[in-house]
Amino acid sequence: MTTHGRLGGPARRIDHLPRRKAVNRMMEVLAWLAAAVAVGLLGLVVYSVVRRGWGALNLDLLTKTPVQFALTPVKQGLANAFVGTIVIVGIATLVALPVGILVALYLNEFAPPSVRNVVTLVLDVLNGVPAIVIGIFVYGLVILGGFDFFGLMPKHNQSGFAGAFALACLMLPLVARATMEVLSLVPNSLREASLGLGIPRWRTTLSIVLPQTVGGVVTATVLAVARVAGETAPLLFTSSLVGPQVSWNAHHALQSIPVAIFELSESADPADHARAWAAATVLMLFILLASVTARWLALRSRARLTSR
Amino acid sequence: MKEEDSEDMSTTITQPVKVETRRQPLPPREKLDRIFQIENLEAIYGTKPAVKGVTMDVFKNLVTAIIGPSGCGKSTFIRCLNRMNDLVPSFSQTGTIRYHGQDISSPDIDPVAVRRNIGMVFQRPNPFPKSIYDNVAWGMKVLGMKDNVDDRVERALTQAALWDEVKDRLKASALSLSGGQQQRLCIARAIAVEPDVVLMDEPASALDPIATQAIEQLMHSLKSEYSFVIVTHNMQQAARVADMTAFFSISRGEEGQRWGELIEYDATEKIFTAPTDKRTEDYVTGRFG
Numbered sequence: 001m002t003t004h005g006r007l008g009g010p011a012r013r014i015d016h017l018p019r020r021k022a023v024n025r026m027m028e029v030l031a032w033l034a035a036a037v038a039v040g041l042l043g044l045v046v047y048s049v050v051r052r053g054w055g056a057l058n059l060d061l062l063t064k065t066p067v068q069f070a071l072t073p074v075k076q077g078l079a080n081a082f083v084g085t086i087v088i089v090g091i092a093t094l095v096a097l098p099v100g101i102l103v104a105l106y107l108n109e110f111a112p113p114s115v116r117n118v119v120t121l122v123l124d125v126l127n128g129v130p131a132i133v134i135g136i137f138v139y140g141l142v143i144l145g146g147f148d149f150f151g152l153m154p155k156h157n158q159s160g161f162a163g164a165f166a167l168a169c170l171m172l173p174l175v176a177r178a179t180m181e182v183l184s185l186v187p188n189s190l191r192e193a194s195l196g197l198g199i200p201r202w203r204t205t206l207s208i209v210l211p212q213t214v215g216g217v218v219t220a221t222v223l224a225v226a227r228v229a230g231e232t233a234p235l236l237f238t239s240s241l242v243g244p245q246v247s248w249n250a251h252h253a254l255q256s257i258p259v260a261i262f263e264l265s266e267s268a269d270p271a272d273h274a275r276a277w278a279a280a281t282v283l284m285l286f287i288l289l290a291s292v293t294a295r296w297l298a299l300r301s302r303a304r305l306t307s308r
Numbered sequence: 309m310k311e312e313d314s315e316d317m318s319t320t321i322t323q324p325v326k327v328e329t330r331r332q333p334l335p336p337r338e339k340l341d342r343i344f345q346i347e348n349l350e351a352i353y354g355t356k357p358a359v360k361g362v363t364m365d366v367f368k369n370l371v372t373a374i375i376g377p378s379g380c381g382k383s384t385f386i387r388c389l390n391r392m393n394d395l396v397p398s399f400s401q402t403g404t405i406r407y408h409g410q411d412i413s414s415p416d417i418d419p420v421a422v423r424r425n426i427g428m429v430f431q432r433p434n435p436f437p438k439s440i441y442d443n444v445a446w447g448m449k450v451l452g453m454k455d456n457v458d459d460r461v462e463r464a465l466t467q468a469a470l471w472d473e474v475k476d477r478l479k480a481s482a483l484s485l486s487g488g489q490q491q492r493l494c495i496a497r498a499i500a501v502e503p504d505v506v507l508m509d510e511p512a513s514a515l516d517p518i519a520t521q522a523i524e525q526l527m528h529s530l531k532s533e534y535s536f537v538i539v540t541h542n543m544q545q546a547a548r549v550a551d552m553t554a555f556f557s558i559s560r561g562e563e564g565q566r567w568g569e570l571i572e573y574d575a576t577e578k579i580f581t582a583p584t585d586k587r588t589e590d591y592v593t594g595r596f597g
Contacts, residue, residue: 113397188395189434193494196392197447197501198424207450208436 046284053281056274061282066244073271078279080246084160084254088239089229091164091250092171097221099168100175107176108183109205120180127173135234138166142238153251160250163239167228174224175217182216182301183209215301219294226290230283232258257283334370334551334575341368343505343535344389349403349413351384351393358384359568362403364554366505371527371536373550373576375543377591380556381568382539383431386507389537390426391419424451427503431510433490435482435497440474443482443493444500451501460500467530468496469522488519495526499534508538512545524549543592546576553579555588 014020064077103123107116141147142162146155153161186209194204235256240263242255257279264276334340344366351359359381366372374382384393391412393399405413412422435443444461453460461478465471470492474485482493491511498506508527512520527536527549540546546553554573558566572579572588583589 187434189430189432190436192392192395192428192430193434193436193497194447195395195420196390196423196428196430197451197497198420198422198427198503199447199450200420203450207446212437 053277056278081255081260085256092167095168096171103176104179123173132233135237139237158253160254166234171224178220182213219298222294226287345406354398357567370551373546376556426505427498429508441478464496464500468492
């Protein structure tokens with residue numbers, strides 16, 4: 001407790017009171033400014049991208065394919081890139097989601113503490129591996145090394161599958177760590193309630209613990225999707241040598257939004273630049289929307305879990 | 309149930325406990341079936357023993373109360389009886405716990421099978437976040453009791469003295485019930501799977517006197533079908549419901565270690581009126597500590 005001499009307590013002088021107050025005020029202002037800079041930065045990014053991309057943002061962008069070497073202005077878009085991103089990210093999610101959940105279930109519900117600590121650290125390290133390193137790894141494994149995942153991917157060739165595998169490597173630690181987080185929020189008394197009835201451990205985990213975490217897992221998945229949908233580096237090595245046609249077939253290399261933005265930005269045609277900005281706008285709006293949705297889902301599930 | 313029982317819920321007792329109960333006189337011990345034969349049980353968390361040297365028999369179709377001060381290992385002890393402590397990573401135990409003659413503490417016994425026979429009701433009500441009906445029915449269905457589920461649910465809820473309060477809203481969430489109702493639901497859930505023994509770890513500690521009374525009454529009326537072991541802080545509760553009472557206390561070693569120990573185990577009447585050990589007498593008359 002601070003004792004203030006003038007407030008009738010024991011007479012005690014506090015040195016430099018006005019200066020202390022001023023320092024306190026200054027630190028508050030500094031902290032506030034730092035927060036404002038963070039918010040302002042996001043605002044600036046959104047503003048500058050949307051300002052440049054708005055002009056080229058139309059339905060053609062989503063529905064038409066690119067035309068190479070167009071001599072006269074024709075209607076064109078990046079439909080191949082949008083479809084490609086949907087396919088690649090979709091496959092990556094289908095792989096990373098179940099594996100990530102199983103990893104989290106094992107670590108949180110079954111693993112002894114020593115194993116749990118080590119594997120958690122490994123996940124955190126994996127989470128910190130730069131995306132381009134993951135890209136090179138998959139390039140070395142699939143395209144140089146010719147490992148085709150037992151016939152799933154074409155050997156020595158780029159493919160949507162190879163890109164999806166690279167993105168799945170990035171998603172896995174995100175999904176696993178976030179799922180562990182929600183699993184640890186499930187009260188132990190609930191596990192005991194089920195085990196106390198003589199219900200086996202796996203059944204308790206599956207029927208009692210896991211349903212409690214659905215909200216959190218969905219949140220984690222949405223965030224992970226938002227994160228990897230914008231990854232360029234892993235796809236440059238694994239799924240970037242593509243034609244302009246729309247394809248849903250992941251056995252071939254598929255175009256994707258981030259790679260398309262990168263390639264268009266190197267074009268000589270200003271119209272290509274405009275399309276790159278527009279694609280960037282779409283990508284960014286998608287990520288913003290996904291993050292807000294995830295946030296909302298997380299709040300809801302957390303409220304449900306902690307209301308017990 | 310007597311009215312005066314519910315009045316004094318305080319934990320500090322200044323008056324000697326009056327023993328008033330509807331208990332039947334106990335038949336001689338040799339005539340009772342033994343469900344548990346516990347020998348020299350020691351339960352350890354990490355390197356610290358929580359209870360040491362517990363040797364006692366638990367009898368069939370009786371209510372056995374475990375009383376004692378906080379930290380004397382009552383909960384640890386009762387959780388040994390259905391291998392609930394297996395969930396604590398640093399836990400280990402020595403000694404034997406024979407359940408109908410079979411040592412259930414040995415590592416090759418499946419704890420799931422143990423818990424299937426020896427159910428448990430916990431200190432805080434912990435219903436599943438499911439409907440009232442599913443709370444009772446889910447366990448039965450998973451354990452393969454799939455015929456006459458509706459009848460079994462009704463029977464369990466009736467035995468737990470909850471049926472009349474919930475029969476019109478079985479599909480409502482169990483979390484919408486009051487604390488006392490939730491605890492009775494947990495009891496219904498435990499007895500619905502027809503265990504042999506029901507362990508209760510301070511089942512009334514979070515409940516008001518009326519809910520407590522309901523739970524005591526149901527133990528009394530169900531003990532012809534089940535055997536109960538109940539941990540309680542509340543001596544009047546032990547005096548009211550238990551046929552046999554075990555008094556645990558804290559012992560101190562020379563280097564300041566503390567562990568729980570079984571001091572005295574006898575008919576409740578005897579424990580509360582003519583205890584042989586001075587420590588038991590001090591505790592039941594409120595002169596403890």
